[in-house]
Amino acid sequence: MWYRCIANSRIRSIQSCVLSEAGVVQDAGLAASGRRMEVVLHNLESTVELLAVSQTVSVAEWDGETVDRAFRWAQYCEHLHTRFHTNPSVRGSLETRLRETNQLLAHTFTGYRGLTLSDLAQCRHRLLVGLLKNPATPHPVIKLLLGKFGLGAEDAEGDQHVDVSGLSACRSACKLLGDFTLNRKSDFGLSAGTQVHCTMLLQRIQVLQSHPGNQAYATKFLDCLREDSGEGQDSFLTLIATALLSTDTTSDYTAAQDFLLDWLEGHGGLLHSMCLSLPPELCTRLSQRWPKFRLAYWDSLKKSASSLVYDVSSGLWIRPCDNAVASFPTLTERLKSLWSSGSPLKDETEEQLVALKQADGDFEVEGLSVWTDLLVQLM
Amino acid sequence: MAALSEIQMRFWMDKAVQWGLATSPAAQQDISKHMRSLVTFLQQLVHTLQTTNCTTEAMKNFPFVGQFLGRLCWNPYVTADGAGRRLLLQCMWLLYSAEPQNLVEQRANEWIRNLLCHLTSEDECSMVHALEKHTGFPPQQYYSGSLKKMVALLTEEVNISHITSAASLERCRFDSIHSLSVACVPLVTCPEVGPLIGALLKHCNLCRCSHLSEEFITAVNTALLSKNLVMEDVAVMALWCYSLSSLEQAVLLLLERVLSDPKAMQNLETVVNDSLLPKASALHCHIFLIVNDVFRNALIAMEENFAMRGLLQVFTRCFLQTHAAQRPQERLPLRSFFPHVPHNLLTPLLTAPSDVPKHAWLEHLSWIGKLLEKFLQERIQEEDSGRGHRAVFEVWFLLVQCGHWIDVAAKLLVSVGVEQSEPLLFLLTFYHHPTNRGHQSTQHNMVARQAWIDLRSLFLAPTLSAVNELLCTMSANLVLSLLLNFAIFSPASPSRVTDVIEMVLTDAGVRRSAMCMLFSMRQRLKGDGAVNARLRMLEDRLHTA
DSSP: OHHHHHHHHHHHHHHHHHHSOOOOGGGGGGTTSHHHHHHHHHHHHHHHHHHHHTTSGGGGGOOHHHHHHHHHHHHHHHHHHHHHTTOHHHHHHHHHHHHHHHHHHHHHSTTOOOOOHHHHTTHHHHHHHHHHHOTTSOHHHHHHHHHHHHTTOOSHHHHHSOOHHHHHHHHHHHHHHHTOBOOOGGGTTOBHHHHHHHHHHHHHHHHHHTSTTOHHHHHHHHHHHHHHTTTOHHHHHHHHHHHHHOOOSSSOOHHHHHHHHHHHHHOHHHHHHHHHHSOHHHHHHHHHHOHHHHHHHHHHHHHHHHTOEEETTTTEEEOOSOSSSOOHHHHHHHHHHHHTTOTTHHHHHHHHHHHHHHHTTOOOSTTTOHHHHHHHHHO | OOOOOHHHHHHHHHHHHHHTTOOSHHHHHHHHHHHHHHHHHHHHHHHHHHTSSOHHHHHHHOTTHHHHHHHHHTOHHHHHSHHHHHHHHHHHHHHSOSSOOSHHHHHHHHHHHHHHHHHHOOOSSSHHHHHHHHSSSOHHHHHHHHHHHHHHHHHHHHHHHHHHHHHHTOOOSOTTHHHHHHHHGGGTTOGGGHHHHHHHHHHHHHOTTOOOOHHHHHHHHHHHHTTOOOOOHHHHHHHHHHOHHHHHHHHHHHHHHHHHOGGGGGGHHHHHHHTTHHHHHHHOHHHHHHHHHHHHHHHHHTTTOHHHHHHHHHHHHHHHHHHHHSOGGGOOOGGGGOTTSOHHHHHHHHSOGGGSOGGGHHHHHHHHHHHHHHHHHHHHHOSOHHHHHHHHHHHHHHHHHTTHHHHHHHHHTTTOOHHHHHHHHHHHHHHHOOSOGGGOHHHHHHHHHHHHHHHHHHHHSSOOOOHHHHTTSTTHHHHHHHHHHHHHHSOOOHHHHHHHHHHHOOSHHHHHHHHHHHHHHHHHHTTOHHHHHHHHHHHHHHHHO
16 A cells, blocks of 8 residues: 555645645736746645645544635635736746646545636635535634635725635626627527627636637637537537627727637537537638638538438438438538628529539439539529 | 514514525516515524524524524525525524534534535536636626626617607506516626616616615615615616605705704805706706705794705705806706795895805895885785795795805805995895794884894994893894904904904804804805904814803
């Protein structure tokens, strides 16, 4: 049980770190060079270890004072994130140290989930949730925390913990207002919540873009976002689509939108499922706004149409077993939406359909060419 | 506080079940109607839990308490409300056992931890959760930022839909204004939501087709009066235009402040202007009329109260200043603000003394006195005595509003001769004794004249007289105002003035009234060095004695 020994000794050293005061936050200001940087990295490592310990049984030894210190350390890490997350060189060092620490901790604690740089922004929150979810957290400690949230401790001390009351107030308010839809036609009935989500997304990309050397980091951000959306893939796709269509009058997000589209192109599968699952009106709007999307959309429609097979007995165009293909009625609906958007999209669609029909032999009889039949539906 | 009954508990439990997650407008509407009594109930619950020994006992007495609190914590409409949220957290704190003794208490602890997690985090594996996690802010900052953006979007929407509806004269298209106002009820004290609250009020003021929920108006007004909500002036005025009772409460609050706090008299002008009522009155004639109706009733109830008269005078002055500062094309004629008084009296009284050259003051006041006398003569001859009384009252009310001319008259009386004193004494007497109650007007006139003569000799010659006897008559205020004007403006030496004041102002009640008058005179006369020194000296005297 050698690893147990290591674990215990590590935990002891980490516990001792909890007992020392949080490093003076101003340290971070001078962190960019030399020895100071080493101090910052050491502090980061200790805090990450601390967060890991907060999820183990060792937390049973903590008391109110220990928890206070832990929150101060967590706040220190949030500060590190705020200061350096857009600075590629310091960020690089932080990420490297995070990776190394994560690896070590994964050896020590089974089932350990590594911390990413963006997790650092929410250190105190993670600590709080970790303590709440850990059955080993002493009851008096939880009661103490709860007392600080509930009994109106709005002084500096309350500020250093997580302001549960304020957080829950803002979340509830967002829930109440988020469902209201804006009636403006340009926003096609999106809820205020969705609109705000897309602004948050674009702003995040914009912040990262405003500093050089953040391209890969921004890509990683979108990858993580997609991954963590889990079962909410449809809402993720709607979010991307809304962000691409956003016409915020107060800020110019064109660069961020370009970046988003490039990222989509790099994930062909995702772009394809967007073309299949988003409502026709949304796809039409995207096609109007973004030529790149138009091409992808048209490709997807063409692919679906060419894979349809005519069933003579029922007189219908049938989908093959492949589910990643749109049905004949869906295709008609999507094309109708493109058609009704006026020039130049209508003309372009018509030209392409006529060309495809001609290439198929230019038949006027039903059931021979899917293009002929689609054109009939549109005329 | 009364103990909780089984029936109450059952009622609120049923409500919590019925409300669910408060997603429908109907559920929100129902919660908004019950919110205040729910808060009272939660307070009772907190109190009961405080007096319960342990969680096991609490669970035995209220088996539903866990489910009840849990449901409320999942209801954003309840958790958005500041008081509701605090009480919920307090209940949870009380139910959490620091040293659980049995399985029940352990379960309760576990359940409270889960509830806290729910209150602070999104469900994992959702787009919202992922976005919150990766945008690089602590959750509190993320949600507060999101809320601000949401409010900005909805505010813009409310503003735009007003513009379109006014331009097209169609029914307002933003038909969810009412539901939006319902959703905002628990949010009125949330600083981020302020702009939306203001937009809703302004919208409904300009577009009559949509309505705000009654609970919304009550919540906004309560928050505003308790200074838990800061709104731009236009929004406050929109609230007053929309809700008469909100306006009345604002006026009553001002009255209460001025009448209950002697310090308020020292900076009355600031207090009055801060109430925003003069500005609102200048912009909206009907607000002016309503405010004055409240003042009128208050004045009838406390005719002799000097602070009340001071308030009315300062309010009118502030109103006239704001009115004059408006652009001429936007300004309503003053006549519409004073519909009950004859025009010939209105013009000289509403003119500010500063707009009349000093040497013409006496002439101006004589003119006012003559107009007034004629007016009163005519009213006496009128057949319908009820109507006549009302008309006299309105003119007197105007005189109180324009009390600045009474101040001037009292000041001039210090220096004028006997023949010029007539109209001035008449104005002063009418100001202090508008009714001929007990047919004492002849007596009042005599007292005024006697007081004036006595005071003149008192200040100008070293003889003593019985002014303090006069101060005990029904004309105390009149005599006092003459006395103070003499004390400030007469050429008598400071020591003489002090002597007189000490001799005459022996009664504590009279001293208090004198202090009050001095405060208001100081406001009016600030800037004049010699006068200021006199004022300070008098105040010191009154204080130390």
